[in-house]
Amino acid sequence: MSRAEQLREVFAECGISAALEVVGERWSFLILRGAFNGLRHFEEFQTNLGIARNILSNRLGRLVEHGILRRDPDPADRRKVTYRLTDKGRDLLPVLLSLRQWGERWISGHASNPVLVDRYTRQPIAPITVQAADGRPLSLGDMEWVDRADLDREADAA
């Protein structure tokens, strides 16, 4: 396989493409942010985010389809529908938070409100970093992209 073919395959099967298929549209992240902040109903999302109703409808539908939100009727009021995060959706938190921290650091220049704190110590959460298996923080210079086949071969040789 040529270098070019290899790269093309890499890009096609990468988890990033897969993830972007599902949450890549402009409003998806903002809807998820809303859900993490406690929004549950259509009208709440609409008025708080300022999103067009048809787009919101479409995005909520997609997120439900992909198992990121669950859609349930509200038992107390049958007009209402509640949207809430599934485990799959909740697992997007590191993505949202790292994006938020980057935006705070490099674009808006200050911490946003509200702050996400450790419930017990009341300390804000730490910046999200890339770490080694043992927990050491890694910077780009400490890391290397390795083809999985090569990595297996290294392991065998050792």
Add this chain to the structure above:
Amino acid sequence: MSRAEQLREVFAECGISAALEVVGERWSFLILRGAFNGLRHFEEFQTNLGIARNILSNRLGRLVEHGILRRDPDPADRRKVTYRLTDKGRDLLPVLLSLRQWGERWISGHASNPVLVDRYTRQPIAPITVQAADGRPLSLGDMEWVDRADLDREADAA
């Protein structure tokens, strides 16, 4: 300020909105992924990602404008232009990696290739997690959203 006004302000000034203004378009993340994987030239991005040339041109321009990529002429061949990550761009790595890990876990179902390893131990990097200031991993139940003013008041009271 009403609860609704408060929330609306929260959403408008949030780091996520700021970040999405810059890297929120569909192809931006994929271009950045390419840059992290060593792509440098227009034609490399175009053939490897399969992106339309006009869109690629536009996105590269935007990323350069926002200081995420640097655009330099290639000293060896004056037809060529090299695009490379700035510090601001490199700092997006946690976002890219957490998105990739999520896609691998919940969509494609398997680890992508190539693997990012610790250069010295040859171990793949750890899953990206949310941690407390002291490094303890936190799950959603361990955390709480707090208004910054309230948090300051708590600190004063203590």
Add this chain to the structure above:
DNA sequence: TCCTTTCGGTTGCGATATGCAACCTAATAG
């Protein structure tokens, strides 16, 4: 009971973004 409001949408329409293919200019290669 009838009237009004709320909720979660859908529909129509114009503006915007996207993808594709052809074309262009400068620089290099042969």
Add this chain to the structure above:
DNA sequence: CTATTAGGTTGCATATCGCAACCGAAAGGA
């Protein structure tokens, strides 16, 4: 001195988006 390569730009068709108006079912109020 011709062909090829690199990095775009242009035109055109299509897809997506945002806005505003509308809708049906369910509550709420008199």
